[in-house]
Amino acid sequence: MNNIAIEKITEIIGEKYVKSSTAQLLAYSYDATANFQRLPELVISPQSTEEIAEVLKICNNYNVPIIPRGSGTNLAAGTVPYDGGVVILFNRMNQILNFDKENLTITVQPGIISENLCQFVEAHGLFYPPDPSSMKISTIGGNVSENSGGLRGLKYGVTKDYVKGLQVVLPNGDILETGGKLAKDVAGYDLTSLFVGAEGTLGVVTAITLKLIPLPSYKMTSIAYFQSLEDAARTVSNIIASKIIPVTLEFLDKKTIIAVEQFMKIGLSTDVEAMLLLEQDGEKHQVEQDIHEMVRIAKEHGALFTQIAQDEQEAEQIKTARRVALSALAKLKPTVILEDATVPRSELAKMVKKINDISEKHRVNIATFGHAGDGNLHPTCLTDLRDEEEMHRVEVAFEEIFEAALELGGTITGEHGVGEMKAPYLEWKIGSVGIAVMKNIKQAFDPNNIMNPGKLFAKETKKRVVVHGGN
Amino acid sequence: MVVTSVQQQMQQSFQTHVDENLLLDCMRCGFCLSSCPTYLHMEQDEAQSPRGRIALMKAVRDGLVPFDASIEHSFDLCLGCRACEPACPAGVQYGALIEQTREAVQEVKRSSFVEKTTRNIVFDRLFVEQKNMERAVSLLHLYQKTGLQKVVRKIGFLNLFPKHLKTMEASLPAVAKKVQPLKQAKSATMKVAFFTGCLMDTLYRETNDKTVSLLRMLGVEVVIPDQQSCCGALHGHSGELKRGKQNLIHNVELFDSDDYTYIVNNAGGCGAFLKEYEKHLSSDKRYHEKAIRFSEKTIDISSLLVKAGLLEYLATLPQQVKKTVVTYQDSCHLRNVNKVFNEPRMILQALPNVQFKELPSANTCCGSAGIYNLLQPALAGEILTTKMTTIKALEPAVVVTANPGCLLQIQAGIHKEQLGSSIQAAHIVDFLYNSIANYSKIS
Numbered sequence: 001m002n003n004i005a006i007e008k009i010t011e012i013i014g015e016k017y018v019k020s021s022t023a024q025l026l027a028y029s030y031d032a033t034a035n036f037q038r039l040p041e042l043v044i045s046p047q048s049t050e051e052i053a054e055v056l057k058i059c060n061n062y063n064v065p066i067i068p069r070g071s072g073t074n075l076a077a078g079t080v081p082y083d084g085g086v087v088i089l090f091n092r093m094n095q096i097l098n099f100d101k102e103n104l105t106i107t108v109q110p111g112i113i114s115e116n117l118c119q120f121v122e123a124h125g126l127f128y129p130p131d132p133s134s135m136k137i138s139t140i141g142g143n144v145s146e147n148s149g150g151l152r153g154l155k156y157g158v159t160k161d162y163v164k165g166l167q168v169v170l171p172n173g174d175i176l177e178t179g180g181k182l183a184k185d186v187a188g189y190d191l192t193s194l195f196v197g198a199e200g201t202l203g204v205v206t207a208i209t210l211k212l213i214p215l216p217s218y219k220m221t222s223i224a225y226f227q228s229l230e231d232a233a234r235t236v237s238n239i240i241a242s243k244i245i246p247v248t249l250e251f252l253d254k255k256t257i258i259a260v261e262q263f264m265k266i267g268l269s270t271d272v273e274a275m276l277l278l279e280q281d282g283e284k285h286q287v288e289q290d291i292h293e294m295v296r297i298a299k300e301h302g303a304l305f306t307q308i309a310q311d312e313q314e315a316e317q318i319k320t321a322r323r324v325a326l327s328a329l330a331k332l333k334p335t336v337i338l339e340d341a342t343v344p345r346s347e348l349a350k351m352v353k354k355i356n357d358i359s360e361k362h363r364v365n366i367a368t369f370g371h372a373g374d375g376n377l378h379p380t381c382l383t384d385l386r387d388e389e390e391m392h393r394v395e396v397a398f399e400e401i402f403e404a405a406l407e408l409g410g411t412i413t414g415e416h417g418v419g420e421m422k423a424p425y426l427e428w429k430i431g432s433v434g435i436a437v438m439k440n441i442k443q444a445f446d447p448n449n450i451m452n453p454g455k456l457f458a459k460e461t462k463k464r465v466v467v468h469g470g471n
Numbered sequence: 472m473v474v475t476s477v478q479q480q481m482q483q484s485f486q487t488h489v490d491e492n493l494l495l496d497c498m499r500c501g502f503c504l505s506s507c508p509t510y511l512h513m514e515q516d517e518a519q520s521p522r523g524r525i526a527l528m529k530a531v532r533d534g535l536v537p538f539d540a541s542i543e544h545s546f547d548l549c550l551g552c553r554a555c556e557p558a559c560p561a562g563v564q565y566g567a568l569i570e571q572t573r574e575a576v577q578e579v580k581r582s583s584f585v586e587k588t589t590r591n592i593v594f595d596r597l598f599v600e601q602k603n604m605e606r607a608v609s610l611l612h613l614y615q616k617t618g619l620q621k622v623v624r625k626i627g628f629l630n631l632f633p634k635h636l637k638t639m640e641a642s643l644p645a646v647a648k649k650v651q652p653l654k655q656a657k658s659a660t661m662k663v664a665f666f667t668g669c670l671m672d673t674l675y676r677e678t679n680d681k682t683v684s685l686l687r688m689l690g691v692e693v694v695i696p697d698q699q700s701c702c703g704a705l706h707g708h709s710g711e712l713k714r715g716k717q718n719l720i721h722n723v724e725l726f727d728s729d730d731y732t733y734i735v736n737n738a739g740g741c742g743a744f745l746k747e748y749e750k751h752l753s754s755d756k757r758y759h760e761k762a763i764r765f766s767e768k769t770i771d772i773s774s775l776l777v778k779a780g781l782l783e784y785l786a787t788l789p790q791q792v793k794k795t796v797v798t799y800q801d802s803c804h805l806r807n808v809n810k811v812f813n814e815p816r817m818i819l820q821a822l823p824n825v826q827f828k829e830l831p832s833a834n835t836c837c838g839s840a841g842i843y844n845l846l847q848p849a850l851a852g853e854i855l856t857t858k859m860t861t862i863k864a865l866e867p868a869v870v871v872t873a874n875p876g877c878l879l880q881i882q883a884g885i886h887k888e889q890l891g892s893s894i895q896a897a898h899i900v901d902f903l904y905n906s907i908a909n910y911s912k913i914s
Binding site: 019021022023024025026027028029030031032033034037039045071072073089091092113134136137138263324326327328330331334335336384 | 492495496498499500501502504505514515516517518520523526527530535536537539541542544545559560561562
């Protein structure tokens with residue numbers, strides 16, 4: 001990286017907030033994605049939108065890559081530097097800027113930890129529903145840039161359904177304001193949506209206005225165990241068909257249940273094939289009615305047994321079991337690769353079966369859990385990256401899994417984003433026209449390609465394993 | 472080039488000492504970040520987080536980056552509080568990794584003169600033989616007894632020393648008084664051995680005597696094997712495990728007896744290390760089995776008191792109208808390694824003269840961390856300030872701790888904030904003993 005650029009950036013940010021030691025560069029060379037790591041050249045902690053605008057002007061001039069980074073919990077290598085450059089941190093931009101109880105919105109800086117934001121609004125009887133499993137540590141800016149989902153996605157949607165407005169610094173240093181507090185606003189292109197989930201490839205988000213809703217007064221949680229995946233999947237379809245939209249409808253397969261139980265020791269049944277976690281929130285009588293109806297449907301469709309959590313503590317324990325699924329699996333093998341294949345929920349049983357067949361065919365160990373209610377599955381491969389031969393089989397297996405998801409009308413990622421990891425597969429989902437349009441959009445905002453380069457668009461698209469199907 | 476060869480030596484040392492499998496357990500999810508005091512106190516600097524440090528260990532081991540002062544600084548700043556372990560869903564053994572790392576670094580690095588001297592005194596002299604410790608402490612007692620302490624304080628001699636040492640000096644306990652044995656409430660049913668610990672047996676002799684008295688009161692027969700060695704925790708945490716290994720073996724031999732059910736200790740830091748003797752001696756064929764027996768029998772004083780029926784005994788005492796507001800600061804090692812956090816709270820809640828208030832973030836480190844507050848005074852001080860802010864907000868009369876290091880640190884905090892007239896710090900054993908002894912006087 002050009003020394004003059006470094007000097008100029010340091011002048012703007014202040015020496016104290018510019019990191020360039022070996023330890024610090026290394027510490028920002030990865031995120032939560034297995035097998036991706038590359039060093040940045042500089043790490044900075046700006047304190048204002050204006051500082052970021054100045055930095056971007058310099059980077060644009062000197063062609064220096066910019067990688068905005070929250071807490072680095074990404075699972076598709078979205079914040080791993082691709083070719084050096086400057087990592088921007090938001091640890092000094094974590095304030096609540098405006099809390100508007102009349103319009104039910106909150107405007108925050110990107111660095112605030114998602115859980116802290118949730119707790120703040122809940123203390124005022126309001127609710128921000130998106131709850132990615134990493135919310136304890138992930139930042140809201142990261143959630144917006146990745147369009148994160150979570151356990152409550154089925155009923156309440158994902159991050160994009162709550163972002164009302166953004167402040168974004170564009171690569172040329174211009175500061176763009178999109179959307180706002182209005183409930184209705186149809187003036188022009190929906191630029192807010194464009195930046196949500198853009199994975200930092202179009203600009204740097206510096207303020208976020210979020211929609212809030214009233215906090216549900218009551219919730220209940222239950223679990224149901226099944227002897228077959230099909231029974232669990234049929235239960236899911238029938239619950240929705242009965243016009244019940246639960247807040248949470250999660251799925252764990254046998255391998256995942258065993259891993260979680262080994263870790264948590266909370267008395268989950270491990271001699272079953274699948275488990276569903278059901279939660280409803282709302283008015284007490286409606287919640288009770290829905291939960292009992294869902295339990296009835298589960299039993300009708302072959303649930304071996306069901307259990308309704310007696311109190312908040314028990315409910316929390318059950319939900320924690322789901323939240324730690326990934327990490328509990330991680331205990332079993334040195335390397336864990338978590339994928340994010342998503343299908344229409346009616347195809348859930350077929351998809352789970354396909355994953356199992358593919359895993360057997362390629363002799364790789366894949367456990368599956370995920371958001372059954374919205375068809376978003378996380379096939380998770382337990383492997384060891386030191387075993388090159390096995391790693392190759394893992395790669396082929398995942399290609400076939402994406403292929404299968406697309407054939408069933410699904411997608412290559414439901415909530416983690418494309419990042420660098422899944423860039424070679426993006427064209428499978430959106431086609432060559434989709435890629436061309438997206439590249440043109442990128443070009444319009446970022447002609448010098450300084451914003452998080454190497455993400456979304458791969459140098460080469462992977463060849464499809466099977467030619468038919470897709471989209 | 473010399474530099475290159477040091478780099479190579481360091482990489483090799485990491486390959487020898489730092490277990491690759493343990494490193495690979497970390498899946499970089501980041502769940503540890505919010506539990507790490509150094510990460511939180513250093514503006515969420517990833518290089519000062521468990522995930523960052525593990526990445527650094529791996530990078531040095533793999534030769535991805537050269538080992539330099541910035542990397543060493545990151546390892547040095549780790550408190551070793553192990554708060555990241557319970558937070559880690561993947562079960563990464565961070566404690567083992569940082570110990571291995573420090574060992575790897577120590578082996579290659581030529582310590583600075585000051586640090587080397589401190590290390591030599593601490594690790595080769597003070598904490599190897601109990602005699603040395605006793606000698607040092609009796610000098611200290613002489614210093615306190617003769618009034619020299621007062622004179623020294625008055626003439627400002629201590630101003631010549633760094634500020635943090637001055638604060639620590641003010642927190643040193645007074646000379647031990649003779650402990651009146653409590654009346655036995657139950658007949659003898661259990662026999663235990665007492666691991667006295669070097670600091671506890673010298674600086675805090677009174678606390679040890681009270682420990683024995685409390686156990687005897689509950690009908691526990693206490694044996695104190697002679698010639699005990701320092702547990703080796705300070706060695707282990709500072710990358711000097713090799714120097715400390717003789718202590719481990721000595722203790723494992725000394726305590727290997729079917730005669731008693733438990734080996735009890737009253738210092739959280741020692742207790743955690745004793746519990747992990749079996750890990751530290753796992754590659755030693757001769758002593759591993761004995762170490763397993765040793766670690767299995769190890770128990771902390773609060774847990775043993777509860778097992779011996781303390782809560783039932785306290786329930787027989789009538790409630791007192793005037794209650795002291797008491798809070799409890801966890802010993803990181805007792806909580807995060809030995810997983811003991813309920814028992815001390817149960818005991819305090821059961822005391823008839825206590826109104827127990829939970830300290831918010833009682834589970835986070837106070838900054839003491841062995842000799843960390845001596846080696847990294849600036850950050851230790853900041854962490855202590857945060858701790859004191861929560862303590863002040865709670866307004867307790869007594870902060871109870873379960874480890875001599877924490878006790879000294881909290882006392883230093885109280886002194887620094889000039890709260891000595893309203894808040895006191897006490898070891899759980901002293902507080903418990905005094906409460907019961909006072910009670911007997913009243914009745």
